Amino acid sequence: MNKGRKAKAAADLRRQVVRARYGGIASGGGCCSTEGESSSCCTSGIDGSSGPPTAVATQLGYSTQDLAALPAGANLGLGCGNPTAILALKPRQVVLDLGSGAGIDCFLAAKRVGAKGRVIGVDMTPEMVGKARENARKGRYANVEFRLGEIEHLPVANDSVDVVISNCVINLVPEKGPVYREAFRVLRPGGHLAISDVVATRPISARARADTSLWSSCSSGALEVKAVKTLLKKAGFEDVHLDLKIPEKVPDSLRGQASLGVVPADIRAVKPRKGG
Numbered sequence: 001m002n003k004g005r006k007a008k009a010a011a012d013l014r015r016q017v018v019r020a021r022y023g024g025i026a027s028g029g030g031c032c033s034t035e036g037e038s039s040s041c042c043t044s045g046i047d048g049s050s051g052p053p054t055a056v057a058t059q060l061g062y063s064t065q066d067l068a069a070l071p072a073g074a075n076l077g078l079g080c081g082n083p084t085a086i087l088a089l090k091p092r093q094v095v096l097d098l099g100s101g102a103g104i105d106c107f108l109a110a111k112r113v114g115a116k117g118r119v120i121g122v123d124m125t126p127e128m129v130g131k132a133r134e135n136a137r138k139g140r141y142a143n144v145e146f147r148l149g150e151i152e153h154l155p156v157a158n159d160s161v162d163v164v165i166s167n168c169v170i171n172l173v174p175e176k177g178p179v180y181r182e183a184f185r186v187l188r189p190g191g192h193l194a195i196s197d198v199v200a201t202r203p204i205s206a207r208a209r210a211d212t213s214l215w216s217s218c219s220s221g222a223l224e225v226k227a228v229k230t231l232l233k234k235a236g237f238e239d240v241h242l243d244l245k246i247p248e249k250v251p252d253s254l255r256g257q258a259s260l261g262v263v264p265a266d267i268r269a270v271k272p273r274k275g276g
Contacts, residue, residue: 081196099169
């Protein structure tokens, strides 16, 4: 019992630190404007070049045309990839973004699914949800909505979503299994998971995992590839694929991760259709 209470306390602390960090980023205008440890979300692109959030985003796979069309403030320089590029989104689809932040991936998805499609963003940070809603208002995105909630307990109906996306968020959650189970629950049969996240290429020490600054900067919360695949399959997913993206030159923004053997990855999986 004591061990269980300690684990719960540690998980609660991690959530508090993550919520405070990203609430500060939302209030301050971007990851690159905050003080403290460097993380995958700011200061450099994946090739080692420095620059503001727009420059970083282009290095992560976003086109300059897409970025130029976004509402001001939607791109905070966060993320470790471009989940909207992993899977070709189609008109009329319903897309769910886990940990939607200021809305960058939701707005890009909204363009792809069209006026008859729909995009839902879920984030546990009130400041981020407020910022995203304001961005949606400024950009006149009628087919996008943002909901406050934890991605381990999604405020989304069963079998109601065609595609689940996420960008460098699941590693921040203390327990990943419930996240994948919730994603599976809300997806329609035949629905797709397409996320960008960081994964560990070797074991991470208990000391590093207990360091909340490392955890909240998208470093020590990463799981190894085998563990990610196992959790996805246990949740019910099939056709699970992980593509590691290891840069030839480690940028300043990824040095904390690189020292732990943590790298970005594209993760794809499918919810089986009923009846096989």
